[in-house]
Amino acid sequence: MVTLLPHAPAMALRRWLGLGLSVLLCFSLGCALEKKVVKSKVGEKVGLPCCHEIPSSESLHNYRVYWQKNTTDVVTAYAEGKKMYEHIQFPQRYENRTEMDTRNLTLWISPVEILDNGSYQCVVQHFRHSQNSYVLCDERVTLIVTADFSDPNVTAEVFANSCESAEMVVRCSSHGGFPKPKISGALNNMSVEWNARWVSKSSLSLYNVTGEVQLNVTKDTEFSCTIEYDGFTKSTSLLLKKTNDCVVPTVSPSYNVITASSIIIIVSLLAVTLAARYFPRHVCSHCCKPQDSVEEDVKECTKPMSSKVSSETSSV
Structure with missing residues (x-):
């Protein structure tokens, strides 16, 4: 055992030289x-x-x-x-x-x-x-x-609208690509989280992808959808418009207002009725009267004249 120790370094050296030559040969033959x-x-x-x-x-x-x-x-x-x-x-x-x-x-x-x-x-x-x-x-x-995906198709559907905001569902879809893509979206440069689903027959088949997100839009906003697959991207933008056609709800009048309005109307009707009955009876004396009243007035007017004539005659 003692006599073999001096030869051990030589054997190790030959082993390392052989390994180095193998690596060098691999590089010379184009091994990567x-x-x-x-x-x-x-x-x-x-x-x-x-x-x-x-x-x-x-x-x-x-x-x-x-x-x-x-x-x-x-x-x-x-x-x-x-x-x-x-x-x-x-x-x-x-x-x-x-x-x-x-x-x-x-x-x-x-x-x-x-x-x-x-x-x-x-x-x-x-x-x-x-x-x-x-x-x-x-x-x-x-x-x-x-395989290239189609350009994303972005649509928006409004399901609730008010004067302040519009609730809408935005959908993005693309088809016919490979490998399985990543779908992303941005609203005013802020990323949104998609509810996405992928459709493919197998892991080595073309993919169809659809994403959906619900948004609350308070003003006209640009929305973008991007499909990413193996270093390639396809993107489409859509302007989300907030409609200004909103109906302001009418507020029903209070009970006090209704009561006061009713009293005013009733008083006005009574005033008109009384005025209609009062003014025809208090017209000036030379206004036209019914025929019976005229005959009576004539009679009353002629009585004093008859008495005067009779007195004058008797004195004669």
Whole structure:
């Protein structure tokens, strides 16, 4: 045991040197310590880079290349310069949608679909007829697929209105996007909390989103709705108008006012009635009178004259 101690540092040094050479070889072959990420939208054409590029002095005949998704589905495979069909079952959905560059081994997918979202792996083997094959590189790349949402549609419905404020429900909706979005709103640059719901057939299907919020609007205010998904945004604004057509409620008169008004009306009616009866009986003496009264007055007026004549006659 004592005689082996001097050799222990040498063994550890060789182990660390071997590890360092492995790391250096990994970097020289294009091995990445961080996972590569590629983003694309539905309907576009996207290229997934491989971890190796065939030198111009060589050809694809000296390599085997495998592109697979989630380590289960083989997207494409090449051996000795030709695509491999034997003993490999390719998913039908990749048919006529994928091709590989024979020089830099990039996998091209067109048109991109939602189901293409996920992790891919490029495996490159180098071999010669006189030697066994060995793996040059084995690297993963993540494809993030997005689909644009429609411009948000914002509507407002007033369900209660007064002179001071308007109670309304504001709705915002957008559809046909991916991945699951975040919906946000702002009223006078102040954020509002949505009552939101999402509709999608699965985690790898297009989403529809609808948000609803109840607001108390006291003046004309600008409201905005924003849909956020994987770094992209769609926004729409709507001017919420407070209507000025309000009806002021009429206040019924008090009991005292009603009583006083009734007394005034009654007194006025009595005064008019008495006046109508009083004035015809106290007109001036030369005013017209009924016929009977005139005859009586004539008789009364003629009596003194008759007496006067009779007296004069008797004296004669």
